């Protein structure tokens with residue numbers, strides 16, 4: 001019987017690291033072959049093809065590399081002999097890469113991103129088990145049409161929903177509102193729920209100049225003005241609670257909007273949608289009246305990725321709003 005073939009793209013991250021004795025800290029060091037050799041018995045399940053993309057820690061991967069990785073992934077997905085793609089990635093920026101790829105790849109084949117929280121010098125290195133679980137997920141026909149998936153600690157999460165929640169735990173990737181889509185048990189992926197909609201933004205590039213500003217108690221307008229003056233095209237405002245900011249930031253918001261900088265707002269709370277429910281100075285209503293877009297329930301770093309893509313497609317504020325929070329360009333999973 002022919003086995004399914006999985007393309008495995010290596011980008012770096014802790015899964016490829018060991019402790020360098022001279023530095024006394026972890027750096028990328030394992031070769032692709034060394035990592036693969038630790039995933040014992042995987043050849044019984046799938047044929048694999050390794051693709052070397054980079055040896056980068058997560059924080060060294062920016063939107064440009066994410067987009068290149070998306071292109072490399074697309075090339076693999078277009079091949080008939082490839083059943084699915086697995087990507088090894090540093091966990092620090094994994095959710096941003098996963099989300100960028102989820103929004104820009106329209107394929108029914110599984111794309112699964114994994115990593116590790118412990119490097120290969122540590123007791124309990126979780127790289128091999130995560131990689132094995134990712135391959136099991138990529139070869140399952142059940143994984144088709146579910147968008148980009150994040151697999152660590154034997155859980156499958158949607159790129160759309162997942163975020164890194166814990167600096168050290170193996171169980172760090174969480175879909176905070178509704179939990180994982182499924183689990184990997186006994187080398188098999190079992191789904192408990194589906195995502196209703198996926199979103200596709202048809203772009204070949206992204207707008208680089210999008211900043212993120214977090215609102216803190218007593219903050220003024222200086223950071224927002226700085227972003228505008230150095231050429232930001234968009235700013236993600238990580239506001240307080242339901243979507244409010246200190247009054248002294250209002251001047252900066254007005255300045256940004258006068259200068260055609262798109263402001264999209266999300267909350268610094270880890271769970272919940274933003275809404276313009278407060279009318280006091282700096283409250284959500286005063287922001288939406290100025291033209292600030294209320295960005296749903298995404299964490300700031302993911303809303304930033306989405307705005308970067310949206311700004312590459314259109315500069316029209318209503319169209320941008322539709323891409324960020326509208327329903328019309330979302331497509332049902334089963335239409336693929």
Ligand SMILES: NC(=O)C[C@H](N)C(=O)O
Nearest residue numbers: 013014057058090091092
């Ligand atoms: N666990 C990890 O992969 C964290 C590491 N700092 C990285 O993102 O490369």
